[in-house]
Amino acid sequence: MPVYTVRRVLVAVPTLLLISLILFLLLDLAPGDPTAQLPLTIPPEVKENIRRSLGLGEPIHVRYLLWLKQFFVNEPLHLLSQLTGLDLGGDRHRVISWQTRSPVVDLVIERLPQTLWVVGLSYVAGIAIGLPVGIVSARHQYGWFDQVGTFVSMVGFSVPTFFSGVLLIVVFSVELGWFPSIYDTTHRVTGWDSLLFQLRQMAMPVAVLALYNAAQISRFMRASALDNLTLDYVRTARAKGLSERKVIFVHVLRNAVGPVVTVVALGVPGIFGGAIITEQIFKVNGLGQLLITSIQASDLPTVQTLTFVFAVLIVAFNLLADLLLGILDPRIRYG
Amino acid sequence: MRIYTMRLAGLAMLAVGVLVVSAATAAERGRDGHVSIIYWQAPSILNPYLSGGTKDIEAASIVLEPLARFDASGNLTPWLAASVPTVTNGGVSADLRTVTWKLREGLRWSDGSPVTAADVAFTAEYCRDPAGGCSQLARFDDVTAVEALDDLTVRITFGVPKPYPYGPFVGATSPILQKAQFGDCKGARAPECTEANFGPVGTGPFRVTGFRPNDVISLEANPNYRDPAKPAFATVTFKGGGDAAAAGRAVLATGEFDYAWNLQLSPEVLKGMVAAGKGNVVSSFGTLVERLVVNLTDPSPKRGEARSTRAHPHPFLADRAVRKALSMAIDRKLLVEIGYGQAGRPACNVVPAPEMYASKANDDCLRQDIEGAKRLLDGAGWRPGPDGIRQKDGVRLSILYQTSTNAVRQDFQALIKQWWSDIGIETELRNIDASVFFGGDPGSPDTYQKFFADIEMYANNFEGADPESYLGAWRCGNEPRPASQWQGENMPRYCSEAYDRLLGEMAVTGEISERARLARRMNDLLVQDYVLIPLVHRGRVSAHARSLGGVRLNTWDSEIWNIADWHRVR
Numbered sequence: 001m002p003v004y005t006v007r008r009v010l011v012a013v014p015t016l017l018l019i020s021l022i023l024f025l026l027l028d029l030a031p032g033d034p035t036a037q038l039p040l041t042i043p044p045e046v047k048e049n050i051r052r053s054l055g056l057g058e059p060i061h062v063r064y065l066l067w068l069k070q071f072f073v074n075e076p077l078h079l080l081s082q083l084t085g086l087d088l089g090g091d092r093h094r095v096i097s098w099q100t101r102s103p104v105v106d107l108v109i110e111r112l113p114q115t116l117w118v119v120g121l122s123y124v125a126g127i128a129i130g131l132p133v134g135i136v137s138a139r140h141q142y143g144w145f146d147q148v149g150t151f152v153s154m155v156g157f158s159v160p161t162f163f164s165g166v167l168l169i170v171v172f173s174v175e176l177g178w179f180p181s182i183y184d185t186t187h188r189v190t191g192w193d194s195l196l197f198q199l200r201q202m203a204m205p206v207a208v209l210a211l212y213n214a215a216q217i218s219r220f221m222r223a224s225a226l227d228n229l230t231l232d233y234v235r236t237a238r239a240k241g242l243s244e245r246k247v248i249f250v251h252v253l254r255n256a257v258g259p260v261v262t263v264v265a266l267g268v269p270g271i272f273g274g275a276i277i278t279e280q281i282f283k284v285n286g287l288g289q290l291l292i293t294s295i296q297a298s299d300l301p302t303v304q305t306l307t308f309v310f311a312v313l314i315v316a317f318n319l320l321a322d323l324l325l326g327i328l329d330p331r332i333r334y335g
Numbered sequence: 336m337r338i339y340t341m342r343l344a345g346l347a348m349l350a351v352g353v354l355v356v357s358a359a360t361a362a363e364r365g366r367d368g369h370v371s372i373i374y375w376q377a378p379s380i381l382n383p384y385l386s387g388g389t390k391d392i393e394a395a396s397i398v399l400e401p402l403a404r405f406d407a408s409g410n411l412t413p414w415l416a417a418s419v420p421t422v423t424n425g426g427v428s429a430d431l432r433t434v435t436w437k438l439r440e441g442l443r444w445s446d447g448s449p450v451t452a453a454d455v456a457f458t459a460e461y462c463r464d465p466a467g468g469c470s471q472l473a474r475f476d477d478v479t480a481v482e483a484l485d486d487l488t489v490r491i492t493f494g495v496p497k498p499y500p501y502g503p504f505v506g507a508t509s510p511i512l513q514k515a516q517f518g519d520c521k522g523a524r525a526p527e528c529t530e531a532n533f534g535p536v537g538t539g540p541f542r543v544t545g546f547r548p549n550d551v552i553s554l555e556a557n558p559n560y561r562d563p564a565k566p567a568f569a570t571v572t573f574k575g576g577g578d579a580a581a582a583g584r585a586v587l588a589t590g591e592f593d594y595a596w597n598l599q600l601s602p603e604v605l606k607g608m609v610a611a612g613k614g615n616v617v618s619s620f621g622t623l624v625e626r627l628v629v630n631l632t633d634p635s636p637k638r639g640e641a642r643s644t645r646a647h648p649h650p651f652l653a654d655r656a657v658r659k660a661l662s663m664a665i666d667r668k669l670l671v672e673i674g675y676g677q678a679g680r681p682a683c684n685v686v687p688a689p690e691m692y693a694s695k696a697n698d699d700c701l702r703q704d705i706e707g708a709k710r711l712l713d714g715a716g717w718r719p720g721p722d723g724i725r726q727k728d729g730v731r732l733s734i735l736y737q738t739s740t741n742a743v744r745q746d747f748q749a750l751i752k753q754w755w756s757d758i759g760i761e762t763e764l765r766n767i768d769a770s771v772f773f774g775g776d777p778g779s780p781d782t783y784q785k786f787f788a789d790i791e792m793y794a795n796n797f798e799g800a801d802p803e804s805y806l807g808a809w810r811c812g813n814e815p816r817p818a819s820q821w822q823g824e825n826m827p828r829y830c831s832e833a834y835d836r837l838l839g840e841m842a843v844t845g846e847i848s849e850r851a852r853l854a855r856r857m858n859d860l861l862v863q864d865y866v867l868i869p870l871v872h873r874g875r876v877s878a879h880a881r882s883l884g885g886v887r888l889n890t891w892d893s894e895i896w897n898i899a900d901w902h903r904v905r
Contacts, residue, residue, distance in 0.1 A: 031768070031770070031771045031774070031776065031779050031781070032770045032771060032774055032776075033770065033771075033773075033774025033776050035387075035774065036769065036770040036771070036772075036773045036774030037388055037770070037773075038387035038388060038470065039387060039388075039389060039796075039798075040773070040793075040795045040796075041795075041796065041797060041798045041805075042387045042470060042471075042473065043473045043804075043824070044784075044822035044823065044824065045472075045473075045822070046469075046470065046471075046472045046473050048822065049465075049468055049469075049472060050387075050468040050469075050470060051468075052468065053466065053467060053468025053523075053525075053526075054468065096526055096527075097379075097548075099379040099380070099386075099548075099549070100379040100380050100529075100532075100533075100548040100549065101380055101382075101385055101525070101526035101529065101532055102380075102526075102529040102532070102533065102548060103529070106529075107548060107549075110547060110548075111550075169581075169584070173584075173589050173591075174584065174588045174589055174611075177589065180589075180591055181581065181584060181585055181589055181591060182373070182574060182577070182581070182585050182591055182592070184551075184572075184574075185547060185550055185551055186545060186547070186551055186553055186572070280576070280577060280578070281577070281581070283574065283576045283577045283581065285377070285547075285549065285550040285551070285575075285576050289549070289550075289576060290549060293377065293549050293576075296770065297379075298770055298774070
């Protein structure tokens with residue numbers, strides 16, 4: 001197992017380097033111009049000057065190597081000197097966003113809390129709803145609960161969040177006035193009242209995303225439990241006279257949860273990716289909104305850094321899912 | 336009777352006295368608490384010299400102020416300066432090469448230090464640094480020196496006579512920065528000063544307490560603001576993000592916000608929101624005109640390198656009769672109704688405002704004339720072919736009409752295509768993502784500069800109230816071409832001696848009414864030559880809560896230019 005882990009981690013390094021190169025080339029080839037959003041009253045010579053000051057005049061391999069250095073050397077050094085209070089970074093250049101002229105990593109750190117609050121909580125809620133619903137649906141296949149569950153998850157799956165989100169706003173903000181339609185990112189939870197406000201402003205975006213996540217997870221759980229319920233060991237357990245509760249929770253669940261763990265683990269990087277559309281609709285302004293506004297503004301350093309961070313997370317959670325499976329199921333431990 | 340009158344007068348005086356007292360207690364800084372503003376494009380930075388985006392410039396205008404700015408009717412008004420220098424008051428030299436500004440006395444930055452002419456001179460130095468990539472560099476065109484003569488006096492010297500010297504330090508795009516704060520941030524170091532760029536020290540009614548880029552700005556009343564009774568609000572939240580519909584909803588339907596910027600929404604949607612009764616919609620017209628640009632050169636791919644250059648005139652758009660027919664076939668009133676409602680009016684000029692600059696010679700364009708257009712084409716020898724498309728000498732009137740991707744523009748394309756087909760002209764439509772279309776990448780064939788099409792449509796305006804540099808765009812030689820890396824603003828590739836002569840005349844004319852006459856004349860040349868076909872004069876539509884008073888929408892400067900006067904209506 002440790003050898004396997006080390007080997008997997010080592011393979012991840014060239015993989016990530018290759019990913020960063022592909023991302024860089026793709027972004028560079030994509031059409032777009034960081035000065036395109038500027039008003040037409042700004043003359044072309046000035047725009048050209050701006051582009052030069054952003055470093056766009058350099059050839060592509062220089063820009064790529066510079067980004068590598070900034071991301072893998074300067075940023076960790078900066079982080080280290082911030083943590084230890086020593087001056088290790090010195091005057092080194094960090095990855096700077098073209099749009100805000102500020103370090104990209106700081107932007108990401110600033111955006112993390114609201115994304116984790118909203119998207120993370122909706123994921124937790126989705127799991128908390130999805131797992132039991134999936135098990136109960138499988139146990140009573142084609143019963144009324146299964147039918148209702150199937151219907152709701154189909155709705156959750158197929159209704160896009162830009163529709164369900166706006167629908168919730170129109171009903172609960174405009175008509176009823178229960179929840180704010182615009183998320184206040186400066187809000188700090190300091191007591192019960194502010195916690196209540198935080199819950200109110202999170203209610204709608206979390207509900208929209210949780211519906212989608214729960215739909216997905218409950219379907220996986222249901223399918224996986226159904227596969228197990230018809231197997232011989234379940235019949236044996238029942239024949240031994242075990243209670244239904246014991247059969248389901250001890251025997252079936254342990255076996256059925258394996259594939260679901262993989263799905264759940266692979267979904268976690270998606271949390272950090274934010275929910276581009278839902279964040280836009282509720283003005284949560286987290287990582288998803290940062291990504292989309294940077295794309296619109298052709299802010300390449302930000303887009304490059306963000307997408308690469310996502311790639312790192314995806315590779316890491318893939319690895320984690322594999323290791324987790326090994327722990328849950330001794331049969332698939334690797335040499 | 337007399338006693339009665341006297342009593343009445345006494346009562347009235349008493350009442351006046353009470354009013355005065357209550358007004359005095361009311362006129363206290365920060366008395367009205369909190370105001371919240373939503374811009375659906377979120378500000379990224381608060382330094383207008385590092386960003387040309389309207390959202391950033393307007394957000395910064397709450398904090399940073401220029402020497403003079405334009406009021407809601409487009410008049411130049413002294414702001415940090417004591418007065419606007421002119422030739423008459425001696426502020427502008429007789430040879431039109433120097434202009435001397437005098438700051439108001441007693442101005443302080445929000446950190447309490449005095450504002451001096453050195454700050455003004457530094458601001459010029461900051462923007463003019465060639466390594467800085469300053470977005471407002473064009474404001475300092477022809478400036479050779481900016482010197483602080485004493486603490487309050489600053490002199491700007493131009494290399495050429497500048498009849499309109501109000502480029503530097505006028506309007507929201509060119510405010511004064513604090514030398515103490517930005518002193519170490521010049522040139523290549525400009526982007527490193529994140530703290531200064533996110534929280535500039537200013538002279539405006541508010542100062543920044545928190546800035547989250549592309550999200551939200553928190554501000555509080557500036558304790559050192561020059562008017563002790565202003566601003567009425569103690570704190571401001573300036574939220575960004577989302578879309579225009581959501582911003583409109585937050586002010587007009589749910590009442591969560593007090594002010595929403597630039598609501599480019601379809602007229603019906605806006606009407607539905609206003610019906611909720613929580614807020615008002617305000618609109619104002621500046622100089623933004625949606626227009627068709629006619630390509631006078633041949634965009635055919637078979638021209639190779641010389642495609643869309645003046646080497647080859649356009650096969651049929653070089654004929655003025657065809658261009659005129661294109662314009663006559665358009666029903667501008669319908670376009671306004673469908674696309675802009677309250678936020679637009681039919682346009683016949685490319686210089687639609689200020690009033691003295693707007694020509695009245697072209698108002699007949701308001702009437703759609705399909706029959707007239709047909710007769711005109713018949714007369715010019717363009718006869719309908721077997722497929723109904725007009726042709727002459729083997730040249731068919733078939734147009735490629737491009738614009739940026741945008742719902743209203745695509746509606747316009749569809750309507751105009753229909754009208755042109757009514758007069759026997761075939762149209763192929765194309766839309767291109769705005770970031771590509773407007774993004775001057777010389778490697779892309781789809782930019783509006785390259786103009787590899789027959790007609791293109793977009794909106795343009797000029798900053799401030801003087802159109803000289805805007806009209807300079809159509810100077811012969813300013814057209815994008817391979818030799819200029821496809822940079823340049825003369826999109827129609829227009830070349831007229833008469834026009835260039837008028838431009839030259841304007842460059843040495845200081846008298847405002849004479850400048851206006853020249854501008855009208857140039858506008859008429861462009862429009863009556865049908866190289867530019869104006870469609871809609873577009874206004875700005877914003878919304879504010881009913882309880883928010885003092886809003887005066889300004890399209891000549893920052894929209895929230897008078898936020899110091901905003902107050903709560905009870």
